[in-house]
Amino acid sequence: MLPQPASAQVSADDFNALKKTVEQMNEKLQKLEQTHAQDQQIIQQLQQQLGETKVAVTNAQQTADNAAKVQSASPALNVSEGPMHNFTIVGDAETQFGKTAGQHSSFVQADFAPIFLFRASDDVLFEAGFDFILANNGTMISDRSPGNTTTVNLSFATLDYLLNDYMTLEAGELLLPLGTYSERSAGWLNKIPDNPLARDSIVPGTGVGVELRGALPIGASGQSLTFAGYAVNGPSSGATNSIASASALDLNGNVGNNGNWHGNPSGGGRVGWFIPWKPHYDFELGLSGQSGQWSDSGNRSWTAGVVDAALHYGPNIEVKGEYIKTWVGSDDLGTIRPNGWWVQGGYKLAGMGLELPYINNFELMGRYDYLNDALGTKTDRYTAGLVYYFSNTLLFEADYEWLRSHGPAALPPNSFILQLSYGF
């Protein structure tokens, strides 16, 4: 006989015990699953924290890098001790060397341009910029007297009163926000040593008067809408008689200084839109204008309109430019329309990521500019340049300019310019 299988004889007790064990195991399993889910959550949190830590480390590294770079950068002029606590001197200095076709090469000029900042209180700042220029007379075509000429100019001098978070009132000798060039052209800022032609000949860079300016932030991404409105002594007439001939327009003349044929002050303004989308990537567009009377004779007016734009596409690419159009009323030629534009691009070779010595300190420059003086002379110019950064504010610039000019006031042809600029 076969022995009876043991399994057949499971007692109810045994069964219940077994059932209980299974139930307990089930419970444990559930708990384990729960714990597992919690663990997963914790892991996720840890991963997130790790990510944040990485970002923090990167930032810290950047700061450290910056700090390291500074050691080789310019030393600050320190006048912040003692009673002159709120007084700071900054500024820039340049030396230029030039060679124009058909002329001898020479050191063209040296320029020392200190800026004095005096912070009278949290809301009041006085800023004044001077230009000490030593120019070689040899390069002045009209006056070939030997030696040098030293000139001292006041570039700007304003009292700034911060009315509130969005508005500042400025009074004094203003850099005009007519386009952006004159407000942003200190020597170490400029990557090409000379100004675009149109900037030097059809619009004024400064004016004496008052200005209300400011900015409104838009959203949380750093965008802003900027504005400036001003009234200044505008361009005037350099004529010695009361005829408003077009050639008598004096852009830098100050209305009201002599005689009666110099017109009234003018008013102007600019609105700008600054759109950054991440650090080093931004676009700015501005519209500005100024209008006023430049000669009392027949109430002749002078009006200018400027469109400016600037783009940064990463830390190594910059493109900017301006289009300028002016309207000049005159007794002899009716309304003439001097106009011009310029566009400038820069590319820092660091963008190529080459591991070669020095190469990352170079920036390639290119500019095109055009000027039509509406008195018969048209000029266009191509500039190719190279900037070498010894530090963030010590720049060496070399530029070659191809210039074509036709008309009664034609400009000298191609030239070569070297410049050393330092900002402090």
Next chain:
Amino acid sequence: MKTTNRLNSLRPARRSGIFLALLASVIFAAPIAFVVAGDTNSPPAQVEPVKPAKNVAKKKLTGAELYQINCNRCHAERYPTEFTSAQWKSIVTHMRVRANIPAAQAREILKYLQQDSGN
């Protein structure tokens, strides 16, 4: 000498000056109204292309970020250690005015610069 002439010249000019100032205020009031209206109705349109987290758009930009966005678009970056804390206060005020930087942003930038400023 210049000053007296300048003052004299202001008188006949007052009318046109006032007119221009008014004109300017109208031109500038329009965008202000637009921005104020825009602020309440619409969420910030920009979503930052920063990788890790999803809800960055609402995050306020830090002083360091604002410094990176604003302080090297007109000129090469100036490093915090180049100037003292007091000098930075004057310089950032100077830049706030020159570059039309909204005050709240300028304050954050100043804090950032002063943290690592030279002495």
